[in-house]
Each structure stands twice: as structure tokens, then as C-alpha cells.
Amino acid sequence: MERIIKGKALKYGDNINTDIISPPQYMELSIADAAVHAMRAVDPDFHVKAKDHSIFVAGANLGSGSSRETAPLTLKYLGTEVVIARFFARIFYRNCINLGIPAIECPEADKISEGDALVIDLELGAIENISKNECYRCGKIPAHIFELIEAGGLIGYLHNSVGGR
Amino acid sequence: MGKTMSEKILARAAGKDAASAGDILWVDVDRAMMDDILGPRVEIAEGLKAFGDAVWDADKVVIISDHYTPPASVKQAEIVKFTRDWAAAHNIRNYFEFVGPCHQIMAERGFVSPGSVVLGTDSHTCMGGALGAFATGVGSTEMLGVLVTGKTWLRVPETIRVEWSGELPAGVMAKDLSLKTIGMIGHAGATYKAVEYVGTAISKLPVDERMAIANMAVEMGAKAGLMECDAKTEAFLNGKLAETHRAETSDADAVYCESFDFDAGTLAPMIACPHEVDNVFDVRDVRGTDIDQAYLGSCTGGRLHDLRIAANLVKGRRKADGIRFLVSPASQEIWEAAEKEGVLGVLAEAGAVILAPTCGVCVGLHSGLLGAGERCISSSNRNFIGRMGSKDAEIYLGSPLSVAAAALAGRIADSREYL
Numbered sequence: 001m002e003r004i005i006k007g008k009a010l011k012y013g014d015n016i017n018t019d020i021i022s023p024p025q026y027m028e029l030s031i032a033d034a035a036v037h038a039m040r041a042v043d044p045d046f047h048v049k050a051k052d053h054s055i056f057v058a059g060a061n062l063g064s065g066s067s068r069e070t071a072p073l074t075l076k077y078l079g080t081e082v083v084i085a086r087f088f089a090r091i092f093y094r095n096c097i098n099l100g101i102p103a104i105e106c107p108e109a110d111k112i113s114e115g116d117a118l119v120i121d122l123e124l125g126a127i128e129n130i131s132k133n134e135c136y137r138c139g140k141i142p143a144h145i146f147e148l149i150e151a152g153g154l155i156g157y158l159h160n161s162v163g164g165r
Numbered sequence: 166m167g168k169t170m171s172e173k174i175l176a177r178a179a180g181k182d183a184a185s186a187g188d189i190l191w192v193d194v195d196r197a198m199m200d201d202i203l204g205p206r207v208e209i210a211e212g213l214k215a216f217g218d219a220v221w222d223a224d225k226v227v228i229i230s231d232h233y234t235p236p237a238s239v240k241q242a243e244i245v246k247f248t249r250d251w252a253a254a255h256n257i258r259n260y261f262e263f264v265g266p267c268h269q270i271m272a273e274r275g276f277v278s279p280g281s282v283v284l285g286t287d288s289h290t291c292m293g294g295a296l297g298a299f300a301t302g303v304g305s306t307e308m309l310g311v312l313v314t315g316k317t318w319l320r321v322p323e324t325i326r327v328e329w330s331g332e333l334p335a336g337v338m339a340k341d342l343s344l345k346t347i348g349m350i351g352h353a354g355a356t357y358k359a360v361e362y363v364g365t366a367i368s369k370l371p372v373d374e375r376m377a378i379a380n381m382a383v384e385m386g387a388k389a390g391l392m393e394c395d396a397k398t399e400a401f402l403n404g405k406l407a408e409t410h411r412a413e414t415s416d417a418d419a420v421y422c423e424s425f426d427f428d429a430g431t432l433a434p435m436i437a438c439p440h441e442v443d444n445v446f447d448v449r450d451v452r453g454t455d456i457d458q459a460y461l462g463s464c465t466g467g468r469l470h471d472l473r474i475a476a477n478l479v480k481g482r483r484k485a486d487g488i489r490f491l492v493s494p495a496s497q498e499i500w501e502a503a504e505k506e507g508v509l510g511v512l513a514e515a516g517a518v519i520l521a522p523t524c525g526v527c528v529g530l531h532s533g534l535l536g537a538g539e540r541c542i543s544s545s546n547r548n549f550i551g552r553m554g555s556k557d558a559e560i561y562l563g564s565p566l567s568v569a570a571a572a573l574a575g576r577i578a579d580s581r582e583y584l
Contacts, residue, residue: 015352015441019549024528027202028233028240041556061353064386065549066528067288068203069304089386090357091288095304144189144318154310155212162216162314 063092167416348445466544485575
């Protein structure tokens with residue numbers, strides 16, 4: 001896992017829940033087939049835009065609702081490398097970490113706009129907004145969670161600790 | 166210093182003498198539950214192959230096909246078949262299908278015991294807190310980790326204490342109490358925390374009703390929603406549990422991060438308006454809103470108590486013309502009991518269509534989706550945009566009584582006027 005992540009942002013509001021990210025009616029499809037429907041209630045073009053916008057930014061309570069891992073799996077499939085929010089719903093947060101997607105709490109997430117070029121330093125806990133020439137402090141990822149992200153997610157961590165084959 | 170239920174349960178599960186909010190613990194999981202939609206098919210079946218393709222303890226695993234039952238498409242049927250075959254291939258004896266939403270089955274069949282740690286691949290797993298368990302939802306990859314090791318890491322949560330004193334008036338149900346709590350705390354107000362429900366209004370409720378409250382703890386962002394085990398819990402569990410339970414209670418001097426006090430005696434029927442569960446209003450503020458569908462069912466509002474009380478309200482009356490009145494008992498067992506008592510007959514005579522016990526309607530997978538511009542009142546737990554079908558449909562959440570009253574009126578109505 002790179003400790004510095006660069007990319008362009010997509011920006012959404014508060015309470016982007018898992019029914020929005022991964023609409024239940026398409027969950028019987030594969031992640032690839034369901035991905036075109038991701039976020040359709042708020043941004044039907046998300047699946048196109050996500051390809052060259054690798055940073056998913058939202059306001060408060062990102063990922064509320066269902067435990068469905070299809071939400072972060074879909075984001076990952078579409079090219080999302082990191083998610084940023086003022087704060088996360090807990091199961092979504094854990095799902096991101098378990099899949100090796102850094103989830104960063106940033107009180108100033110609302111200052112970020114769609115298309116902004118960002119440089120995120122995971123270790124320092126800082127976001128540089130190149131487009132706006134601003135810098136935001138964000139929550140540092142706790143050590144026990146960083147270990148999981150470094151291993152590429154829970155499965156990588158388990159391979160290291162329990163030993164898979 | 167005193168400890169909360171959560172601190173005690175998680176300390177025991179981690180093999181420690183004591184734990185405090187904020188501690189990160191690796192805990193032993195007492196019961197791991199998977200459903201069809203987010204169970205073996207998502208990451209788990211493939212991932213487990215790299216770890217010997219065996220679960221740590223087959224008797225602690227429960228698999229319940231409930232979302233895609235009965236299947237509405239070949240794809241859904243194949244997912245249920247995959248889940249069934251996977252359970253058999255991994256010697257999971259506790260496999261159930263077509264018998265109703267997983268949380269009800271877990272409670273009914275004795276898989277949730279007081280003081281235990283229960284994880285499930287569905288966010289409403291927190292319903293187990295009504296029986297005094299530390300029960301919470303997890304994602305599929307986390308479940309894979311549990312299947313390999315029998316453990317997961319949890320941060321011991323701070324606890325919000327919610328006291329409901331007094332007694333609910335006639336026509337007001339636990340669902341109203343639950344919605345009021347969520348409206349006050351907010352849909353993210355308990356994020357990363359546990360909620361403990363206490364007070365005379367809670368202890369007077371039957372276990373069926375308590376489950377409707379704990380079920381919705383996650384709608385405040387909570388990790389768990391707990392109630393202490395009492396004589397009613399024991400009576401409910403009698404003969405169901407395979408093991409002796411390890412019920413925990415909070416100490417009198419336990420530390421809470423926040424406390425709320427509510428008076429049940431003054432509570433009115435509450436309605437959560439689109440598209441957030443904390444968008445809660447007194448029914449008198451939204452009465453008269455036309456509906457196209459009334460849904461009585463789900464793991465939140467389809468238990469025997471719910472069906473009985475709704476049947477009492479509609480008895481001898483008829484649903485409004487032009488609307489659908491759908492009823493899904495929360496389990497096969499509830500279906501049979503309601504049938505024996507004549508409850509299903511009364512509902513059917515009022516114009517209700519009795520559906521299979523299933524998650525399908527609540528989460529818009531089959532059996533009653535909404536089209537653009539349609540409006541539904543539902544006794545289920547979530548009213549997010551697009552959940553029951555079109556993103557241009559609207560979902561209002563209310564008690565089983567509010568659903569029954571709306572079915573009769575064809576619009577949102579104050580159920581107390583029909584008692």
C-alpha cells in the first residue's frame with residue numbers, strides 16, 4: 001500500500017448510504033454488472049466518472065445502512081483507491097479497511113469539490129488540495145487498522161498471521 | 166468503577182477479567198450467521214479456499230437463505246442453491262431456507278443467547294440485543310475472517326443509556342418508541358457506540374416488541390442495542406437454548422457517554438418520512454398523505470404480536486380501494502401460529518394478501534416493489550431512497566397499527582381513531 005495517494009476527487013453530500021452506493025435490486029448481479037447502477041439515485045454517471053476520479057469524498061455518515069460489502073467492492077471495482085468523509089457509518093468503515101481501502105475521517109471534507117486534485121498522506125494524516133491550494137488535517141489511521149491496510153486488507157493480514165495456503 | 170453490559174460481555178469473550186470503552190479486543194465469536202445475499206457468495210466461498218476450505222466450528226455457524234426466498238428470478242434461485250450447496254459441503258447443519266428473515270429465525274431457534282457475541286452478515290443482526298446478546302452486523306470479508314479464526318477485533322464501545330419510563334398508551338407500540346428514540350438521537354447519533362434500553366416501559370413490553378426496538382439500533386449508527394435479560398426473556402428462551410446462558414447486567418455505577426430520558430405515557434404514533442429513518446414526525450403531522458401500498462411484515466414488524474394487534478384493528482373492516490395491503494409474517498412459525506389463531510384469516514378478509522415470510526419486500530428484491538411516484542407505509546426498518554424499488558418512490562415507516570390504519574384509510578392515519 002502506497003502511503004501517499006494522488007488523484008482527482010468525486011464529491012457527494014451527507015448520508016450517502018449503502019442502498020445508494022449498491023442498490024439492492026442489482027445485488028444478484030456480479031459486481032461488474034451491478035457497477036453501472038452504483039450511486040444511480042444521486043449520480044447516474046458515477047460509474048463513468050469514477051474511472052478517472054480515484055478519490056471518493058462525502059460529508060457526514062458515509063455508508064450508513066446495510067452491512068453489504070458490495071458497496072465498497074463496487075467502489076473498488078470502479079477504481080476508487082481511497083474514501084474520505086467527515087465520518088463513516090461503522091460497518092462500511094470496517095468493510096473498507098477489510099478490503100484494503102483506506103477510509104479517512106476529515107472534518108474539512110466539505111471543502112473538497114468534484115474534480116479537485118488531492119494528495120493524501122496516510123501516515124501524516126493530511127490532505128493537500130492542489131486545485132484550491134489548501135491543506136486539511138484528517139484523522140490518523142489507528143495503528144491496528146494501518147496494519148490491516150498495509151497487508152492489503154483482512155485477508156492479507158490473515159495470510160500473514162494464520163497462514164493460508 | 167462499574168461496567169456496562171457491553172464491557173462485560175466483550176471482556177468475557179476476549180478472555181479478560183475486565184475491559185473498558187475504547188479497548189481494542191480480539192473476541193471469540195459465539196455465533197456466526199450468514200444469509201444468502203451477503204453470505205458465502207460474496208468473497209467468502211472463494212476466500213475460504215485459501216484457508217483449507219473449512220470453518221473453525223461448524224456448530225457455531227448458522228446460514229439462513231431469506232432475502233431471495235422465494236426466488237423471483239433464475240439468478241436469485243441460483244444464489245439460494247449456491248448457499249444451500251455451500252452449507253452442505255461445509256457441514257453446516259444449521260441451514261434454513263424459506264422460513265423467514267434471519268434475525269427472527271436466530272431468535273426463535275435459540276441461536277442468540279444472553280451474554281453471547283453474535284455476528285451476522287446483515288446490519289439488523291443487532292436485534293439479538295433484545296435478548297441480552299452483544300449482536301452486530303459485519304461485512305462478508307470480516308465474516309470470512311471469523312470463519313477462519315473464530316475471532317474478530319472489536320473496539321469496546323461507549324454506551325448511550327436510553328431510559329423509557331411509564332407505559333405506552335393504547336394504540337402506541339414499541340415501533341413508535343423506537344422511531345422517537347432514533348428521531349431524537351439522530352441517524353448517526355450513536356455511531357461506533359452501543360445503546361442500552363432501560364426503564365419500566367421497556368420491561369413491560371413483550372419480547373416481540375423489544376425486538377422491534379433493538380432491531381433498529383443500527384438506524385442510529387449503533388454497533389449494538391442491548392436490553393437486560395429478565396423473566397420475560399427467560400420465558401421466551403425456555404426450551405430454545407442448547408447451552409446455559411451467561412447473561413450480563415450493567416452495574417449501577419457503570420459509565421455512560423450520554424443519557425436520554427423519555428416518558429412513554431405521552432408518546433403518540435410516530436412516522437419516519439422519506440428518505441431517512443430519523444426524519445420522524447407525530448402521525449398527526451403527516452396524516453392524510455395518500456398511499457399506494459401498506460406493508461405489514463419484516464424482522465421489525467411482522468411478529469405474532471404485530472399481526473394480532475393489526476388484525477384486531479382491521480377486523481370486520483375492509484382496506485381502501487385501489488391500494489395493496491401486503492402481509493408477510495416474520496417466520497414460518499409465526500405464520501402457523503397466526504393461522505391457528507385465525508389472525509391471517511382476519512387480515513385476508515380485510516383485503517390483505519398474505520405473502521411468504523421473507524426479506525424480499527423490505528429491501529425491494531421481490532414480492533412488492535414500488536414504481537416511480539408510488540408511496541408505501543411499511544412496518545419495516547429502513548426508508549432510504551430507492552430501497553423498495555424506484556428511486557422516485559417514497560417509503561414511510563410506522564408501527565404495525567399505523568400500517569393497518571393506513572390500509573383502511575388509503576392514507577396515513579392515526580390508528581387510535583380505529584381502536
